[in-house]
Amino acid sequence: MTNRRILLTGASGFVGRHMAEALLRLGDHVVALDRGIGLDLPDGVEPLLVDLLDPASMADLPRHWDGVVHLAGASIPSLFATPAPVTFNLEITLNLLEHLQDTKVLLVSSCHVYAPSGLQRKETDAIVPQGRYGLSKHLIEQLAPHYQGRLDIRVARPFNHLGPGQRPELVVPSLLRRLAAASPADTSPVHMAGWNSVRDFIDVRDVVSAYLAILALESPAQTTFNVCTGRATSIEDVVRTVLDLQGVRREILFQGSPNSTDDIPYLVGDPAQLANAAGWTANHPLSDSLRTMMQSLSL
Numbered sequence: 001m002t003n004r005r006i007l008l009t010g011a012s013g014f015v016g017r018h019m020a021e022a023l024l025r026l027g028d029h030v031v032a033l034d035r036g037i038g039l040d041l042p043d044g045v046e047p048l049l050v051d052l053l054d055p056a057s058m059a060d061l062p063r064h065w066d067g068v069v070h071l072a073g074a075s076i077p078s079l080f081a082t083p084a085p086v087t088f089n090l091e092i093t094l095n096l097l098e099h100l101q102d103t104k105v106l107l108v109s110s111c112h113v114y115a116p117s118g119l120q121r122k123e124t125d126a127i128v129p130q131g132r133y134g135l136s137k138h139l140i141e142q143l144a145p146h147y148q149g150r151l152d153i154r155v156a157r158p159f160n161h162l163g164p165g166q167r168p169e170l171v172v173p174s175l176l177r178r179l180a181a182a183s184p185a186d187t188s189p190v191h192m193a194g195w196n197s198v199r200d201f202i203d204v205r206d207v208v209s210a211y212l213a214i215l216a217l218e219s220p221a222q223t224t225f226n227v228c229t230g231r232a233t234s235i236e237d238v239v240r241t242v243l244d245l246q247g248v249r250r251e252i253l254f255q256g257s258p259n260s261t262d263d264i265p266y267l268v269g270d271p272a273q274l275a276n277a278a279g280w281t282a283n284h285p286l287s288d289s290l291r292t293m294m295q296s297l298s299l
Contacts, residue, residue, distance in 0.1 A: 113157065
């Protein structure tokens with residue numbers, strides 16, 4: 001039992017709830033920021049009324065913690081139609097870092113900061129964000145060197161998540177519901193919008209264990225880490241795995257055009273840096289992640 005005092009922002013979100021529950025299982029005292037909208041938090045999490053957009057509301061927020069995991073922010077790339085979410089993500093992070101002192105801080109960035117490539121992305125690869133979501137994460141990363149020293153900042157670049165509680169409009173949850181609604185006798189093709197893109201899908205349980213491993217590192221030589229499996233998985237692979245779990249066979253057809261202007265055909269990470277630093281590896285295969293999601297949705 002660790003009994004650390006951990007500040008968790010974004011605790012009511014998809015990854016935040018899983019992170020809160022993992023920290024509670026470790027015996028940590030978890031404090032979550034609540035903007036006054038009555039967040040639905042896991043039992044055992046202490047809410048604290050603070051709005052990161054308003055520095056004045058942070059007056060009673062302690063400056064010293066055993067660890068801070070910063071998950072709050074706009075996080076759905078398709079919602080970045082204007083610059084507003086970019087400035088929102090940057091402002092709340094800036095206000096938080098300005099307030100904290102002598103604390104380990106995990107900033108959660110994204111694989112969307114990387115330049116397009118047909119190879120596994122390494123932490124040292126070129127940074128060319130392909131949309132405003134990636135831009136917001138890139139700008140947040142730029143804050144780290146300024147505050148490093150006064151704070152102990154680590155940066156995680158997670159790849160595509162899978163798991164229970166994911167927003168229903170995202171590709172995989174919506175696919176699961178669509179395929180579950182079909183008759184078992186339906187043999188018509190499964191039509192998919194967009195490209196048959198290749199991604200690095202990682203289970204949210206592995207994401208959480210990676211974040212915990214990064215936070216636990218003492219004086220790491222590197223401070224930026226990919227959070228990924230290193231496995232290249234096409235959207236067709238995902239659909240085929242779901243069909244196999246259902247025990248049905250159907251053809252899969254793709255529209256053959258990008259889902260958005262910042263879509264890219266290949267985005268897979270190299271997990272070696274985190275594996276070498278912390279001994280961390282992803283433990284949940286694609287079929288396990290999809291099965292768990294189907295069970296959570298009662299499909």
